[in-house]
Amino acid sequence: MYHGTMGSGRGGGMGMGAIKRQRQTLSYLQEGKPDVRRTLRRLWKVITPYRWQFIGGTLLLLGGIVLGLLQPLLIRQIIDTAIPTRNMSMVVLLGAGMIVLPILSALLGLAQNYISVLVAQSMIADLREQLYQHIQSLGIDFFTWTRGGEIQSRFLNDAAALQGVLTQSFLGTLSNLITILGALIIMATINWPLALVAALVLPTFAFPVLHFGKRTYEATELTQKALGRLSTLLEETLNLSGVLVIKTFGTERHELKRFRVENQEVRQTQVAQALLGQWAGVVLQGLAAIGPALLYAYGAYLVIHNAIPLGTVVAFAAYLAQLYRPASSLAGANTSILGGLALFDRLFQVLDIEPTVKAAVNPQPLPATTTQGMAFKNVKFHYTDSPDVLHDVSFVAPPGQLTALVGPSGAGKSTLLSLAARLYDPAEGSISLEGIDLRDIANDALRQQIAVVTQEIFLFHTTLRENLLYGAPDATEEELGAAIVAAQLQELVERLPDGLDTTVGERGYRLSGGEKQRVAIARALLRKGPYLLLDEATSSLDSQAERLIQRALETLMRERTVIAIAHRLSTIQRADQILVIEQGHIVERGTHETLLEQSGLYQQLYQAQFNTPTSEKSESNVL
Structure with missing residues (x-):
């Protein structure tokens, strides 16, 4: 599960994480969008044995979100109430709260993450076992027409990616949505004009994800194809059978030339991908600075004209920092969720393959001795x-x-x-x-x-x-x-x-x-x-x-x-x-x-x- 309530003032890493997740989930959709209702019904059957742990983890997630949303209010009280009244006991009490709340939030997050990993890995293990058992039941024709690497990919790549799907795509989206709604409601309760400004700033955080997500995905696809070719070359030339052929024909130099070509291709595609990521980071950090700047400028105007106290502006800025990651992630939520469902659908497609050699419905016992042949x-x-x-x-x-x-x-x-x-x-x-x-x-x-x-x-x-x-x-x-x-x-x-x-x-x-x-x-x-x-x-x-x-x-x-x-x-x-x-x-x-x-x-x-x-x-x- 995803515990994303604690925001950060610097958003480059978070925004790039959202782009990366969008890029990963886009790849799951290459074979087409899944039948959402059907896949959700089957997914619920997988989750059902762990529903109580799932519910417990969700409650812990909500507890962490609530504690995270309380912290800016403590800052507001210190600046707007405790300092003007010179109330040191309130300062100490609120300061202690600013220490205790993050610790409690972290402990809830630790417990929630433990349950999340436990549930996710248990579900993955169950699916792997179902997959292995089902594939064993399939006829020889399945193995004749299906590449061995494709079968292994279902076990290693698809199943391994399920944890990210469960924790980030599904619960992460829920956490982000609740965080944004909760923060905006609190902000509107305190000062609705300033909350409106914050709400207008939030879409700018999503722009880099939408703009760079597709480009990053395309660059990554090129890199993955280059890595795939290099991997194939290594698999062919560094296994026992391949080495014997190479040595007996004396083609080491030829294979080295092939390796150099593929190796350079990987280098070039990875450099291009890294540069694109750097440019995305620059834009993300620029926008991360513009949003708070606008908020502080308007807030300062209101403070100068005695429309709101200073603590409210600071609290709003803290909320805005907390909202950056959820807003960035929600920009690609639709793609992430569909991509996650598509990943489950890929596994379900294999589980739906009917064995051509079916098990006997009413098996008959064989005689103890052979008489008919x-x-x-x-x-x-x-x-x-x-x-x-x-x-x-x-x-x-x-x-x-x-x-x-x-x-x-x-x-x-x-x-x-x-x-x-x-x-x-x-x-x-x-x-x-x-x-x-x-x-x-x-x-x-x-x-x-x-x-x-x-x-x-x-x-x-x-x-x-x-x-x-x-x-x-x-x-x-x-x-x-x-x-x-x-x-x-x-x-x-x-x-x-x-x-x-x-x-x-x-x-x-x-x-x-x-x-x-x-x-x-x-x-x-x-x-x-x-x-x-x-x-x-x-x-x-x-x-x-x-x-x-x-x-x-x-x-x-x-x-x-x-x-x-x-x-x-x-x-x-x-x-x-x-x-x-x-x-x-x-x-x-x-x-x-x-x-x-x-x-x-x-x-x-x-x-x-x-x-x-x-x-x-x-x-x-x-x-």
């Missing part, structure tokens, strides 16, 4: 705003058997595997597990049944142990050791400096491709799901690594129902059924031997990849 029935699928990539696909992956998917690149194999994992739902048809549609199975129950190993192995920047236990945090040391042996990882664990407690680096950079694949296999073994979805890696490995991975895969696939995008000849040969995919259709199905007897696509792919003395011996060629 996984079945695709007349499945059609297309990505957003794209033509169908799967057409009327039907097959059954029987329990305990290996179903291999083969076909040219782009045929739809990876899409089939994604549908089997329920990362997407089919546009038409159904996919069932043990006779139950995947859409009727609770997500947690489904994940417990399925282990997934993909080509792109992602490891977290933490220890090898935590990466292995990621899908099975309750696994025992014996189970972990057995998975390490089955995945052929003993030698790796022994070689690492801290064994299982060695940090594997960003995306597992400290491990080779084959080692990362075996870590993924061990992770799937610990998962203990009766179903395995496997996308075999196509990368060429040395013969030793290939043998280790093959042994690990044989252990992983044992006694599991497996659907695999098969690239290794050994996997294809041992498959109980092979589905040949072309342009989203299953064009052939059967075993390795029966498909070779047909003069179809499988035979063509096999002859192109494996039907040579060299490739017959290779386990890393791709079908």
Whole structure:
């Protein structure tokens, strides 16, 4: 919350603060004005759990405003009453009041600010948690079409800016409005002609905010764009992958030239922004001097003609100094409030995104044992705003058997595997597990049944142990050791400096491709799901690594129902059924031997990849 009752005689800093806040809130309106009523209703739901703290903070705010408005009256009494009557006891009493009132006002402000920060940060934490939970529930398509930086911006930039919106845009506007109205009422009660002069002077304080606000905003936009380009350059050239490319190509000088250009652009835009701010400060301080000067001139005229006492003029000048910041801030109040609502609206827009893969309304329990396997029935699928990539696909992956998917690149194999994992739902048809549609199975129950190993192995920047236990945090040391042996990882664990407690680096950079694949296999073994979805890696490995991975895969696939995008000849040969995919259709199905007897696509792919003395011996060629 904003505690703005204590004015200052120098207004440059305050006025520039108002310009800065206007500039910030203007940026929130770039995507359009929010639906005010709708956003306010939703905002109230966020505030409701903290309404009593909110009310308490508002009362403290009002108390601080009242105490601030009493101080000029004490000055007036000292000059107009105590001094002329030489009443020292009144001077002491009023002087003590001038000490006590600011202290009490500061204490109220401290308590109010504490409550404000507590409420604002609690609301922000609640929104962040809602946002994180909701984004986790969204389908893969959201992450496919949304930039990672945009998602992070909602958490870091938008959510962090909410405190300023709550404390300055909303309560700050309320505080400023009450301060101005209260001061003007008191001034009018004392002397309405002088109050009228003060009221006429107030709009001049708002002029710099209105005039320089837009210019400062435009200058800041240029600076932010330059900083954005510099940030992108730094992100590209100072991360591990970028550094490797730069060093291997020897392009350090080229990148240094790029950096110098962007760095100079940032310097120039920031200098221009700073100069504009300095000019705004000059105008603000000039106007801050003109207002009191006019008031004192007219007040002196009235004092000379015995129309009002001197203390009243001094009190009016004190009120005018107090009113400077509220008047400046109210000039951009409309923009600030709309900008604040727009910021909340940006978060609500993400929270309003409907998950494409919806949770089961009445989830059905899965049987304890697998008896029916996984079945695709007349499945059609297309990505957003794209033509169908799967057409009327039907097959059954029987329990305990290996179903291999083969076909040219782009045929739809990876899409089939994604549908089997329920990362997407089919546009038409159904996919069932043990006779139950995947859409009727609770997500947690489904994940417990399925282990997934993909080509792109992602490891977290933490220890090898935590990466292995990621899908099975309750696994025992014996189970972990057995998975390490089955995945052929003993030698790796022994070689690492801290064994299982060695940090594997960003995306597992400290491990080779084959080692990362075996870590993924061990992770799937610990998962203990009766179903395995496997996308075999196509990368060429040395013969030793290939043998280790093959042994690990044989252990992983044992006694599991497996659907695999098969690239290794050994996997294809041992498959109980092979589905040949072309342009989203299953064009052939059967075993390795029966498909070779047909003069179809499988035979063509096999002859192109494996039907040579060299490739017959290779386990890393791709079908």
